[in-house]
Amino acid sequence: MWRNYLTVGLRSLAKNKTYSAIIIGGLAIGMAACLMILMFVRYELSYDRWLPNSENLYQLQTWYPNPSNGDPGFVQMTPYISSKSLKKDFPQIEQEVYVLPSVPVATKDGVASSTEDYMYTDGDLLDVLEFPVVAGDPEALEHPGTIALSEGEAIRRFGSTDVIGKTLSLISKGITTDHRVGVIYKDLPKNSHMAMAAIVRVDMNSYMAQEPNFMTCWGCQNGHVYMKLKAGSDAKAIEAQLPAWEKRAIPDQNAGEARFNAGDEADWHLVNVADVHLGKAQLGAMRPGNDRQSIITFAVIAVLILGMAVVNFTNLATARASQRAREVALRKVLGAHRRQLIIQFVGESVIVAALAMVVALALVELLMPAFARFLDADIATSYLGEGGILPPVLLLVLVVGVVGGLYPAFFLSRFQPAMVLKANKSSAETPGSGRLRNLLVVAQFAVSIGLIICTAVVYAQTVYARTADPGYQRDGIIQVDNLSRYQLINKGEAVTERIKRVEGVTAVGRTGIGVATDNNNNTGIMVPGNPEPVVIGIYPIDEGFFQAMGVKLLAGRNFDPSRPADDATIPFPATPESQQALAARGTNVVMNELAIRRLGFKSPQEAVGKTLRAGLVDNEFGLVPVTIVGVVQDSRFRSVRDQVDPIMFLNTEIGHTFLMARYDGNPAEVRARIEAAWKTITSDVPFEAEFSDDIIQELYEAEDARAKTFAAFALLSVVVGCLGLFGLAAFTAERRTKEIGIRKVLGARTRDIVRLLVWQFSQPVIIANLVAWPVAWWLMRDWLNGFDTRISLNPMLFIGAGLLAMVIAAGTIVGHALKVARANPIHALRYE
Structure with missing residues (x-):
């Protein structure tokens, strides 16, 4: 019987070649799409599950779900002190380690080169996050002065992975230090939220000696904290106790008439490492994350396309029922039961699904490499073992075959022999509306x-995102990085003046915020009549910034270097005397439109000349009087997904991160001339610059x-x-x-x-x-x-x-x- 069913089914497909090609082709496309998206979804859900003991590894995150001023923010970073306080108060935490992203300059044979994804840590990170070690002592990071390199970074720096015991010189905070290579670990796979080319073990107290506030600041999110919980510990139980811990651990801070507490609007959360990639917090991420909604959307689309292919099968099977009607009638006359006919037609449907799956697998093999490259993912097609697709393939064949063939089977098996076989009855006149x-x-x-x-x-x-008016003249800008290096901390003016003289450069400005940067710096401003501080972004610039960016002045004036009150510079490192002097004399500031609206002013003209008080120095020195001398239009420096920042601009001589150069002429030639000018000033800070158009292109790559x-x-x-x-x-x-x-x-x-x-x-x-x-x-x-x-x-x-x-x-x-x-x-x- 089964042999007869198979023979009849194959003959039916061979007899109706067009029908067979349409059905098998449609199902193959639907199945291939479904399998490819299944592998993509599985890949997205696999992030960091490869880490040993991943179920007990957590990242401590800082969330701002309901700030009284500004927009919600969910940050993967957290203050340094938070992990130390948690470790002390919660015995369930077996180990914690702090990771500070950094971009030191590497030097070899007198040649300086840039670094990327270097992490400074205060503990043995490899004992918490057990990366696969290739060479060296896994416990080497217990000792400050040691560095662990990924295989790729070791080859980039030394040309080989056989480098245990060798020395890598790094310039960080203006100081050159030698680090002994103690560990080589495998390159982290792409399905990880972490990007760590090198792990540098330091004594954090010594490393941050010039910035002691870093060690105790509860409002500073600069690095990542990873924790290993003891086996059997409940992270949710710890989280339930965190609100009480915040009140107990975080002290109030007073600045003049204002009281601040970093825990008033912040919540701390323990997020399993496997959930970071698709988690709510994406600010401060080492690598771009994703969201579960996108994953669900793609999965739904795959099911819909597969469903459409199944619909094709159902439609065509019932439409061509007339061609099988006489066969059904004859089988019934010869004694076939309806159940046998249903089994026959469902079996034929499964055969069709199996044939379509063979074609689908061929399509997957052909298309998956290109699909993976497009997604920049390590998605490989394997059939057996962990991550193999053979079980889903078999399940898909069975489900598609049964679902697609069930209704046609019931439809075909219901035909009455007398109605189908009577004289002069056309085969086209079968039932069905x-x-x-x-x-x-x-x-x-x-x-x-x-x-x-x-x-x-x-x-x-x-x-629209690429072309919408950002509030500044986007074209014709070169953004130069590395201006915040310690080697250049007092050379900003010299760099600016030198680049101004470059042929093709029409304006130059320094800034702490640039095109598509992800740094955030906020402060509280006290408005008369309002007991609560208004949170405003605060960024240093120089007097040439607005001209270089093409930002329009709406009211008041720009900064003027001839007016001492416009200068808010505090020498680095900040001393009590310099901070106290600024708090006593005050400074002039320029704000954008959104900032003055947040502060309660109805128009730019109304805001000009008003004096407020802002937190610009350590709290012990009180609030600094700031007088608004100008208002500029709002500028969108970040993605259109992010809300425009309310910004207060300070005119300083130090603290800038970027140099913005507006130019005319051939872009490549102007860039080359700027690089040559840069190298006349410094040889140990690499030149890094991008055109604003290229930055925007990268910003919207995901879109x-x-x-x-x-x-x-x-x-x-x-x-x-x-x-x-x-x-x-x-x-x-x-x-x-x-x-x-x-x-x-x-x-x-x-x-x-x-x-x-x-x-x-x-x-x-x-x-x-x-x-x-x-x-x-x-x-x-x-x-x-x-x-x-x-x-x-x-x-x-x-x-x-x-x-x-x-x-x-x-x-x-x-x-x-x-x-x-x-x-x-x-x-x-x-x-x-």
């Missing part, structure tokens, strides 16, 4: 139209990738939908051959027949638009609400997607319509 098929076609095109709309919205928002991914899935959904529509149109046209012949005999023209058939299949597409539009609008509205500034949902996007679907549907079926419309009616009616 086609309502289910129309409903499924509506569902298919609703998905396709929805994805087309989502693709259009995502693409339009990405274009570009999302837009391209949506476009690819939308295209797949359209292809699958059109395959089904193509097959359905072929069988419908065949089924209506007699009707069309009669119409032609009665005088119908070819275009009338074509219009009739096109209209028949256009109706489900019109209904699909009515279904897809509100769903797509709701989804895209929520997605766009994640941006601070966004496009509006233009009705033309929806109408355009609907018209495109109509054109695609019409183009798919018009070939069949023309074929049957041009056929000689005598061939359809001669049996009459």
